[in-house]
Amino acid sequence: MMKKLLLAIFFISSLTIQAQDTSYHEDVLAYFKVNGTAAQYSNATDGLFDLLKKQYESQNVPESVWTELKADSPKQVERVLNMLVSAYRGTYSHEDIQNMLAFYETGTGRQLLADRTALDYEQQKEASVFYNTPTGQKILMAEPDIAQNIGEISQIWSRDLYRSMVDKLAEKGYSM
Numbered sequence: 496m497m498k499k500l501l502l503a504i505f506f507i508s509s510l511t512i513q514a515q516d517t518s519y520h521e522d523v524l525a526y527f528k529v530n531g532t533a534a535q536y537s538n539a540t541d542g543l544f545d546l547l548k549k550q551y552e553s554q555n556v557p558e559s560v561w562t563e564l565k566a567d568s569p570k571q572v573e574r575v576l577n578m579l580v581s582a583y584r585g586t587y588s589h590e591d592i593q594n595m596l597a598f599y600e601t602g603t604g605r606q607l608l609a610d611r612t613a614l615d616y617e618q619q620k621e622a623s624v625f626y627n628t629p630t631g632q633k634i635l636m637a638e639p640d641i642a643q644n645i646g647e648i649s650q651i652w653s654r655d656l657y658r659s660m661v662d663k664l665a666e667k668g669y670s671m
Contacts, residue, residue: 519589523580526596530608536575539653540568547660554669564660575652582644586637587630594630 527533544565548556583592598604603621606614614622625631664670 520580522592522596523583524576526592527576529596529599533576536572540571543657550671551669556669560667564663571656578648578652579645582641582648586641591630591633598625
């Protein structure tokens with residue numbers, strides 16, 4: 496009886512931990528949508544295809560091949576965003592992510608992301624209040640490390656994506 500009880504407690508606690516981890520992950524992904532990171536990587540995949548089209552111009556690759564290759568873009572963007580979650584996990588708590596998400600969903604937060612020079616006086620005060628919170632201070636302190644981690648992840652992702660597309664084109668008989 497005691498073994499069953501301990502096993503049940505272990506099972507329930509592991510489900511709770513997994514649910515918290517999933518919630519953290521989902522909240523970071525939501526934050527990436529709000530702060531423009533998701534759009535940035537979507538634009539990067541579009542840019543990669545523009546580059547590849549120029550590089551393969553002499554090969555007369557049909558538009559249908561480009562369309563087929565582009566169909567994988569949302570999965571590739573999702574892949575890099577999932578990789579970026581790890582850059583945040585070591586620095587920001589779930590509460591920090593929720594605070595960041597809440598702030599950047601406000602008018603002030605959106606304006607700050609769009610054009611910080613266009614903040615009015617009230618928005619500047621709101622931003623100042625946020626950046627003086629523990630989460631805001633953590634953002635300011637961690638920014639260089641986070642930027643470096645994101646840069647490394649982005650470099651790996653873009654290199655792998657480029658190679659993957661070149662390999663797929665080669666499989667279809669196209670080479671530079």
